[in-house]
Amino acid sequence: MESLLIIYKLIVWGYAAFDYLSSKQQTGAGFVLVSLIYFCLQLFALIVRHKKWKRGAAFGSVVLLVFAAVLVEPLWALLLPLNGYELTSLYIHRVWGIGGVLLTPMIWLRPSEAKLYGFVALFSLASVTAAKRHIERLEQQEDRLDQLRHDLYRLARRMSEYHQYMKQSEYTLQLEERNRLSQRIHDQIGHSLAGALIQMEAAKRLMDRDCDKAKQLLENAIHISKEGMEQIRMTLKQIKPPLEQIGLNRVKLFIEEFSAQHHLPVPLVCKGDLDVITPIQWKVIYENIAEALTNASKYAEATAIAVEIHVLNRVIKVEVKDNGKGAAKIKKGLGIIGMEERAASVHGTVIVDGTNGFSVTTLLPIHK
Amino acid sequence: MNMLEIKQVTKKFGDFIAVDHMSLTVAEGEIFGFLGANGAGKSTTIHMIAGLLRPNAGEIKILGKDIAKHRQFAKRHIGIVPQEIAIYEHLTAYENVEFFAGLYGLRGAELRQRVEEALEFVGLSDKRKSYPKHFSGGMKRRLNIACALAHRPKLIIMDEPTVGIDPQSRNDILASVKKLNEMGCTIIYTSHYMEEVEEICTRIAIIDHGKIIAEGTKEQLEAMITDTKDIWLEIRGMDRLNKEKLQSIHGVKAVQCDDNMVKISSDISVNNLNEIVQCLIHDGVEIRSLEDKSPNLETVFLALTGRNLRD
Amino acid sequence: MNDVIWLVKYTLKRTFRRKINFLLYFGTPLAAILLSLFAYEGSPAKDVRIGVVNEDHGRVADDAIRFLNNIDHLSVKSVKLSAVDDQITSQKVDGVLIFPQGFSESVQHGQPRLIQLVSLKGAEITMFIKSYLHEYIDHLATLGRLANGDRDLFWKMYERYQQAPFRLSVHSLSDKAKQKGVTYQTIGYLVMIMLMSAGNLTEIIIKEKEERTYSRLLTTPIQARTYVLSNIVVNLLMMAAQIIVTIVAMKNIFHIDPHIPMWQMALVLLLFSLSAIGLSLITVMFANSSASAGALQPLVTVPTCMLAGCFWPVELMPEFLQKAAYFIPQRWALDCLVKLQEGRSFGSLYWHLLILLAFALTFFLLAVYKFSRSQQSGQFI
Amino acid sequence: MNIFRIAAKEIKSDFRDVRTLFFMLLFPIVLMFILGTALSNAFHWTISVGDVHVLYNDQQAGTLSPYIQTMIQAAKKAHIDFQEASDHIKGIKAVQEGKADGYMEIGPHGVELYTNERNKIKGSIVEGMMAAFVGRYQLAMAVSEVNPGFVPSNQRMHDEYIQERSLHSKRKPGAMDYYAVAMTTMIALYSALPGSALLRGERTRKTADRLLAAPVRKSEIFIGKLVGNVAANFLCVAVVMLFSQWVFHADWGHHVSLVWLLLLTEVVLAISFGLGMSYMAKTEGAARTIAMVIIQLSSFFGGAYFPIDETAWYAHLSPLSRMNDTIFKIVYANDLSRVVPTMLLNIGIAALFLVVAVVSVARREGL
Structure with a gap:
């Protein structure tokens, strides 16, 4: 509707402007200024939301057009019907009424002008009214659609709320369950220990009087304790003392020396079953660690270097990692190539990474 | 015959070594996954296989022929799905596929049919006349794939085909990769999404800093770092649990019970989950939940390199 | 308000981080001055070029040619008879005079042979040559008739005639209208540069939108309105700077007197800059991508500037277009300046x-x- | 065959790019229309004169006055308007400010004429007129000195001394004709912009990999893209040209096919230039900027916006002035001598840039 009216107005204005351009009239100031003010008023009416301002702009336009038609260029009157429609439709609702008002200016016009004006007025009246009706219907449908959309949205939201609620309760249940679990473990171990204690206490008292009974009680206590032990065993991991080995000792020795020499903390961590490492692999590991540490002390500006020997299932991972400046792009020096060659001799690879500190990882396969 | 053989291939960009003496073999009919972090050298390797880059050293063979000598032969049998979407925005979906297929020497009715097939395959048949700029990310990705399919390559190389798209499209793409494989295509698939690679690839190479640090099936890779997998079961009816019977199941190494949680450790190379579950059900044990705590490729990568796949 | 200042600072910083932008925004106005100086040096007024074919080689003919040559701004060059048509049609000369054989002789007898004047049809320029050459030869013919065949008498009178004490001396005066012209031309270019700059600066809005930094900006407590306002402020600042640079450079470096007080010129241009910003805002608002804004911008700017008379005086255009030009703001700014120059x-x-x-x-x-x-x-x- | 495919794709996508169409079609046509109509008055090849205003100050009062009055009367017919000036300073100022075309002071020993150094033509009209006037007086003096009995008759001889011949001859380009040619050649030069993105565009779009992965030779890609782009841009140029011919009725002469050929070589030149630039400059933006600046300068000095004095030193720097000159020679002088040299020069320079591009492409992996 809005764009339709704009286009109507533009066409009529364009007609007037073209007529003015082809006329012999000399100064353009008047026409241009009126055009600009007219545009401003129209745009203003489109932009503002308040009814009062819209009405003011519509009124202003009509006044401007009347003045312009009288003083500057009679063709401005052609825009009157459209703007007049806007203005009068605010006050008069009957189409005939509006039409009557729109056609009144014909009285003051010369016959030839009146004809054109009347034509434009009737045309605008008919087309704008039709368009308005059409749009009203469209708006009604739009409203209904909006209502439906709103309902849909509401239902969807309620659904998601339920979903949220379900998740929440699930989690709460989990927490409760865990709580109960730990409580029970505690209760059970405590209970079995307490049970064993009581039984043993009783056995001690009975020892002299009823040896058999005491024995039975003790048997019970032993059984309860055994079960308890089993439970505890299940939860606690067995810690096996590290196996002292030649290879490892040599690495340890070197690291200690290195650490003392460079005043750097060099922690060594070993994980997994070191027994599977063959002597030849130990040699490669030792040399690569030595090389990597030397490199790190030379270039890294690190404050700590960590060495890790990790025996995985099929792979031994040896990592020397510092917390220094690292290197975005790694240039392969002789040192790295040497490490790679050593690793390759036992079918392993070396990964050098400089993104977060500098790390040299040697991966050696385990052949079982 | 091996689809692809790479021997001691090295590619340097100035001082930077992108691919470092890489060797690998892909057999016909495999879905071979390249798994590695960004910048690990996956794309460079792929570009060398596709003939976009020339290796500084080493040899690449497609179907037994050295691509340095039989360039056109190799290209004809490869379809590449580049990492970035490489389509012309001013050509319609149909025209994009048609253009690229035409470059592989397809003509006339055959060309039209193949283009239709390719579009059908990625589910863009009804969009054939639309321009890609109106497409969603997933549709663009699918078109990107279609452009590599119409000439029916034997080897399809997909370089991160699922970057930045919604889960639905991603599943579609993974499904179509499997389907392509069933139709007889060998596929090289790179990704830094561990789950994707795990899901579809028959064999996987983990690449880091231009080197293959591990290669094999998913199980083989996992076996590298450990030989046991743990299954955690939450059950009801602990008293009915028969520990001995469980332990006698092939592969089971240990069974630990605790209140209503059971942890069963077993040999990683043995798939005995069914048996375990059957055993439990047979004894009238009710399984409340089951959690598979076995290693995955992510943990493998982490264990081997000390870094995460995605930082 | 603080937000506006912050955004203005940030936009300016970003714009001038690229040093080339200094050149773009402040170098171009200077180039415009140079260009208009240059345009006013050469092009519109040319010498009238006359070709001469002298088949006579007599004294009278030679003197006649010398007479033509002595007239200022009339360059005479000799032309071969065979090349006459080509010289004219290729506009190497505006017209050719052919002195026939025996011309000098015929003048002595008071019956000069016909000189041929060849020119392009409708070429006004040859008219005045014809008129005063006619006059000159008429004088000689008069002498010839008076001498009535007496050679000595003719030459005696001819000598006197050629060396008469009553002489015409011509002084060429330096042009002062030129400075006004250069000013007009400079302002014309400046107006276009301002429109272009406004276009570039406003395009930032659409670019930021495409780069998604815009939506990020709007997640901060900055309003869309504030953002656009800051862009307008940047535009205004930039244009004020351009105006000042141009006017100062014109006056103090190139020593062009615009014949208008500086502040008046600046004020009119500043007023126009508002329209320039408005226009660029419209193009940006209507274009939906920076690509189409970039294409739309020159399509709006260049033709309107042409019609408004930024590059040539509007008086050159047909009346219809002259009137249409009044619907373009540039026209009013320029017209205003011309009127100010006129006093x-x-x-x-x-x-x-x-x-x-x-x-x-x-x-x-x-x-x-x-x-x-x-x-x-x-x-x- | 692959070349053809790639070329066809180029043409297709170029014509779907709104920006290209905007720039390559609408822009020149709009400019053509505006320049052609706006400057239609100003575009007489012959210099128009118009009314001449002269100020005079008769200081010797007497003997010469009747002569002066006759002259003024006669001059009126030739649209030369004399007005008496009050004093020397005002007269000179009027001339300096361009308000009068000449100011003269008539004294006992001659006429002092002041003209404006820039107003050459009107100045010389006044000067010529005064020279004739002074000549008449000199004549009278000369005659009276030698033979006081003779009185040079004041009445004009009706004899004609000058015979005029007009060359109907060759047609003159009107404003629309001029700008039709100038804009068409200018827009052909703008093909350098798509040229600068020709191969780089494939790289930024990542389709370069795809093209190279296909069993197509680099040379095929290169030639295909070049041919396609030349064709697409030439098509644009052709549309502009035909539009000017059919809608604006611009004159393109009788050797239209030669003009087409010339334009084609120019498009080749422009695209090769852009292509070469894209390999010489570091970034795509830089290549584009350089190309743009050179196009603008060439347009300006090549007479795209207003005719350039062909004697000026800068006139021959622009490829456009050469093109325009050659085309005008064809259309208005039937002179075809410049066609082959111009074409060869275009192709030659294009070849230079192409060599740069080919060498760069051959040396790098990828496009």
């Missing part, structure tokens, strides 16, 4: 100033309208 007082030009303001207001309202519409539908901001 009209600033106060008497309120009509121009009013229209410039009205243009700016219309453009801004149109931009706001488009802005509010796209905001409603969630398209733009």
